[in-house]
Amino acid sequence: GESVGLHLPTLSVQEGDNSIINCAYSNSASDYFIWYKQESGKGPQFIIDIRSNMDKRQGQRVTVLLNKTVKHLSLQIAATQPGDSAVYFCAENPLGGSQGNLIFGKGTKLSVKP
């Protein structure tokens, strides 16, 4: 069935290091993917998105990589800061963004050690 999963439930990194959060998806029809950050007591906050016609997209300190061959998505955070500590979710839209139905992964908790 359709599912989005995360390889690592928790990730601890040193401040200043780069972080990589991974995600697997199973629906080959999905063509739109989003990474969200959720801090305690808040709703998910958009970080970056990518469409399936792209392999890589960069934002400010973040990069998303998409490997359609193995149905894998990753989020790279450069120079991780304490403010990056949060739970990160990947999400896919199996209908190409045409409807508001996102399938979310379980989440990875990122802890940044000062």
Next chain:
Amino acid sequence: KAGVTQTPRYLIKTRGQQVTLSCSPISGHRSVSWYQQTPGQGLQFLFEYFSETQRNKGNFPGRFSGRQFSNSRSEMNVSTLELGDSALYLCASSPTDRVYGYTFGSGTRLTVV
């Protein structure tokens, strides 16, 4: 520019009661979607509304319902509450009928006792 506003922020209800949650989207946004977030199941899609019409529904029992008004504000209702309905209920709005530009509110924390 105000974000997505959900009220109330916290709610405690007794099993068997019903509850109504409210969501005010970002001004100009016409699409509203609802999600349930629990530690065990994560974020799960409930339903989506666009221009007062339900366009998509997740795999939840009929006790969960919703609606959207002409000003794009949305409400969701849960009847005959069960302990397992305790969750964070999140609303997201989008300016169009697509998920691009999806913005979430801070949610309503529902506790059923």
